[in-house]
Structures are given as C-alpha cells and as structure tokens.
Amino acid sequence: MSQVIAEGRDRRQETARHRAAQTAVRTAADALPPDLAHLAEGPFAEALATAIDFAQRSVSPATEKIYGDDWTAFRVWCLEHGAPYLPAPPAIVAAYLAARSKTLGRSGLRLILAAIAFHHRRAGHLWVAGDPVIATVMRGILRAQKRPVRPAAALTSAEIRLLLGSCDDSLPGRAGLLAVRDRALLLTCFAGGLRRSELVALDREDLRFTADGLVLRIRHSKGDQEGEGADVRIARGARPATCPVRAMEGWLSRSGIAYGAVFRRITGGGRTEDRLTGNGVWKILRRRAALANLVVPDGERLSPHGMRAGFVTEAYLNGALDEQVMAHARQKDVTTTRRYRNRAKTVAASPTKLLDL
Numbered sequence: 001m002s003q004v005i006a007e008g009r010d011r012r013q014e015t016a017r018h019r020a021a022q023t024a025v026r027t028a029a030d031a032l033p034p035d036l037a038h039l040a041e042g043p044f045a046e047a048l049a050t051a052i053d054f055a056q057r058s059v060s061p062a063t064e065k066i067y068g069d070d071w072t073a074f075r076v077w078c079l080e081h082g083a084p085y086l087p088a089p090p091a092i093v094a095a096y097l098a099a100r101s102k103t104l105g106r107s108g109l110r111l112i113l114a115a116i117a118f119h120h121r122r123a124g125h126l127w128v129a130g131d132p133v134i135a136t137v138m139r140g141i142l143r144a145q146k147r148p149v150r151p152a153a154a155l156t157s158a159e160i161r162l163l164l165g166s167c168d169d170s171l172p173g174r175a176g177l178l179a180v181r182d183r184a185l186l187l188t189c190f191a192g193g194l195r196r197s198e199l200v201a202l203d204r205e206d207l208r209f210t211a212d213g214l215v216l217r218i219r220h221s222k223g224d225q226e227g228e229g230a231d232v233r234i235a236r237g238a239r240p241a242t243c244p245v246r247a248m249e250g251w252l253s254r255s256g257i258a259y260g261a262v263f264r265r266i267t268g269g270g271r272t273e274d275r276l277t278g279n280g281v282w283k284i285l286r287r288r289a290a291l292a293n294l295v296v297p298d299g300e301r302l303s304p305h306g307m308r309a310g311f312v313t314e315a316y317l318n319g320a321l322d323e324q325v326m327a328h329a330r331q332k333d334v335t336t337t338r339r340y341r342n343r344a345k346t347v348a349a350s351p352t353k354l355l356d357l
Contacts, residue, residue, distance in 0.1 A: 062197065066111065066115070067114065067115040067118050067119065068115075069115075070111060070112050070115035070116075071115045071116065071118075071119045074088075074096055074112065074115070074116055077096055077099070078092065078096075083095075086119070086120065086123055086125065087120060087123075087125040087126075088116065088120070090128075090131045090133035090134050091133055093113075093116060093131075093133075093134055094133050094134050094136075094137040096112070097109055097112065097113070097134070097137055097138060097141060098137060098141065100112060101141045101144075101145065105145065106142060106145075106149065109138065109141065113134070113138075117129065150299060150300060150301045151300055151301070151309075152300065152301060152302075152303035152305040152306040152309050153296035153297060153300035153301060153302060153303070153306045153309075154306055154309040154310040154312075154313040154314075155190065155306040155307050155309070155310035156310040156313060156314040156317075157190075157242075157310075157314060159294060159306075159310065160186060160187070160190050160242070160307070160310070161242060162292045162294050163186055163285075163288045163289065163292050163294060164183055164186065164187075164241070164242060165292055166179075166288050166291035166292045167179040167180075167182050167183040167186075167288070169183060169250070169254075173270050174266060174267075174268070174269070174270035176254075177254060177255065177266055177270055177272075178266055180247075180250055180251050180254050180255070181251055181255070181263065181264075181266065182284055182288060183247045183250070183251070184244075184247040184248045184250065184251035184263075185199065185263055185276075185281065185284060186284075186285075186288070186307070187242065187243075187244035187247045187248075188202075188216075188234070188244055188247070188248060189281070189304065189307045189308070190244070190307040190308075190310060190311055191234045191237075191244040191311065192216055192232045192234055192244075192311075193232070193308050193311040193312060193328050193329040193330075194216075194218075194232070194307075194308060195305070195308060196278040196281045196282070196304040196305070197278055198218050198220075199263065199281060199304075200261075200263055200275060200276045200277060200278055200280070200281060201218075201219065201220065202216065202261070202262040202263065203259070203260055203261060203262060204252070204257055204258060204259050204260060204261075204262055205217075205259060206218075206219065206262075207248070207252075207262065209245070209249070212233075212235060212236065213233060213234050213235040213236045213245050214233070214234045214244070214245045214248060215231050215232070215233050215234075216231065216232040216233075216234065217229060217230075217231055218230045218231070218232055218330065230330050232328065232330075233328075248262075255272050256272075257272065260275075261274070261275035261276070263275070263276045263281075264276060265280065278304070281304045282303070282304055285302065285303075285304050285307075286302065289302055308329065311328075311329070312325055312329055312337070315328075322334060322337055325337055
C-alpha cells in the first residue's frame with residue numbers, strides 16, 4: 001500500500017515539474033524578441049524564466065494584484081477599441097485616463113498610471129513618467145474635477161484616548177475580547193507609527209518584550225520592498241490604561257496567541273480565527289469612532305493612516321527631530337516627513353494665539 005502511495009506521489013511530482021517546465025518555456029518565449037525566440041527551447045529558457053520570476057517579486061503581492069487588476073482593465077479597454085496596449089502610445093493612455101475620470105479621482109487615476117508604467121517596464125518597453133501628452137491631460141482632468149484632496153485626519157493622543165473609551169475590556173465573552181484586541185491594535189498602530197499593512201502582518205514571533213517596553217520586527221513594508229526589515233521600539237506608557245505594551249500583553253494573554261498572526265478576526269462565538277486584513281483595521285476604526293462619537297474636521301477623512309499621521313504630528317509638536325521621526329516611522333524621504341512637520345507647526349503656531357481673546 002505504501003509503495004502505491006509513493007508511486008502516486010512521484011507521478012504527481014513529475015507532472016508538476018513537467019508543467020513548470022512548459023510554463024518556463026512559454027514565459028521565456030513571451031519575453032524574447034522574435035529573432036531570439038529559439039532560445040526559449042534551450043537551457044537559456046530556465047534562466048530567463050527565473051529572472052522573470054525575480055522581476056515579478058520586485059513589488060509586494062498586494063501591489064502586484066492591484067497593478068494586475070488595473071492593467072487587465074486597461075488591456076481589455078484597448079482590445080475593445082482596437083487600440084495597442086503594449087507598448088501603448090501616450091495618446092492611448094491619455095484617452096483611457098479621460099474615460100476613467102468619470103468615476104475615478106486623483107489617487108485612482110495615478111494608480112492606473114503606476115500600473116501601466118510597471119507593466120511596460122517589466123516587458124522592457126520605455127516609459128516616460130512625465131510624458132507631456134499624459135501630463136497635460138491629467139492636469140486638465142484634475143482642474144475639471146475640482147475635487148479637493150481630503151487628507152487623513154491626524155489622530156493624536158487625544159483622539160486615541162477617546163477611541164479607547166469605547167473599549168471596555170471588563171465585559172464578558174466576545175465583547176470583552178474585542179475590546180482587548182482593539183485596545184492593543186489602536187495603541188500599537190499609533191505608538192509604532194505603523195501602516196495598516198505592517199500592523200496586520202505582525203506575527204507573535206515578531207514581538208520581543210524587554211524591560212523598557214516592546215520591540216516590533218517589521219519584516220516588510222511599503223518603503224522596504226527588498227525585505228531588509230526594521231525594528232520599531234515602543235516604550236512603556238506612564239498610564240496603565242493607555243500603555244501600548246500593557247495592552248499588547250493583555251491581548252496575548254487573553255487570546256492565548258502563542259504563535260502566528262497577532263491581530264485576528266473574532267467569530268460570533270468569541271474564537272480567534274484568521275489574520276485581520278487592512279480593510280478589517282479600517283472597519284474596527286470606523287466602529288470605535290462611531291461608539292466614541294469621534295468626528296474628524298471638515299475636509300479631512302477618518303482613516304487608519306491617521307494614527308500614523310497623528311504619531312508623526314504629535315512627535316513634532318513635542319520637539320522631536322527629523323531623524324528621530326524618520327527612523328521610527330521608517331521614512332526614507334525627508335520631504336514626506338517635513339510635510340507632517342509643517343502641519344504640526346501650523347497647529348502649534350496659529351496666529352490666533354496672539355489675539356487678546
């Protein structure tokens with residue numbers, strides 16, 4: 001019996017290797033110019049397929065999927081209109097942006113451009129990011145739309161404390177477990193200056209408790225596509241109710257999580273299941289904001305990014321230096337960091353404080 005099982009396993013493995021080899025040949029053939037297509041049948045095909053595989057890992061799986069969806073939509077639109085899509089003349093791209101501007105705003109259109117650029121470069125085609133035809137049409141679209149940019153409202157300590165007021169971890173059953181999880185989630189995201197993708201990617205193995213606080217190992221992030229990783233240190237808070245380290249300890253203890261995803265979904269029966277998604281973090285924030293009656297200023301929007309923005313803004317308000325903020329938030333471009341600093345200065349140095357009111 002065991003021999004039959006082993007033979008079946010060997011056949012499946014051989015079939016998988018054969019299919020992989022066929023895929024490698026097809027991939028290599030698609031990437032080669034016609035006069036070099038014969039190389040796809042030889043040993044060079046495997047090396048080229050491996051190179052293509054590495055190229056496909058140049059962005060995160062999430063970014064790959066987003067780019068893939070936008071690219072597919074662009075390609076289908078071009079085929080429906082009998083227009084070339086690879087390479088796509090700038091006029092074709094501009095026409096597509098104009099067509100999509102009826103339903104998409106600034107960020108959606110820029111994402112489409114990023115996806116088209118990514119797939120052109122991957123295929124070895126020249127792509128000029130500032131092409132005048134595309135740039136001119138984009139400027140015209142944005143002027144016609146006249147949609148103001150709505151930045152994420154900065155959620156500082158004051159807003160975080162308000163949100164935590166809705167997390168009553170003394171409640172029994174599922175309600176109490178949700179409160180403990182959400183308290184740890186909000187405080188970790190805020191104190192760590194984390195992106196939501198970094199927050200939900202945390203595993204128990206990425207957490208190290210020390211005498212001074214907590215060290216988070218961020219293995220991958222938006223600004224670290226090569227996966228070098230970084231450590232984020234969170235100090236213990238002065239007040240038990242708002243201490244991010246105590247909140248994390250309480251969540252791990254009550255949930256019994258000893259390995260794997262730190263932040264997980266909680267079923268109706270009060271059991272922890274699979275890892276939370278970035279969208280799950282947004283839903284938690286929206287629910288807690290509703291319970292706490294938290295309202296963000298007009299012209300701004302409630303977003304998980306607001307916790308990261310709030311950390312940077314408050315750090316600057318309290319005298320943090322550029323290098324301190326950049327190191328903690330893992331920002332590589334000082335221009336991005338200084339936008340938050342300018343925002344903090346606007347709050348702290350309002351000329352209305354000079355009025356005799």
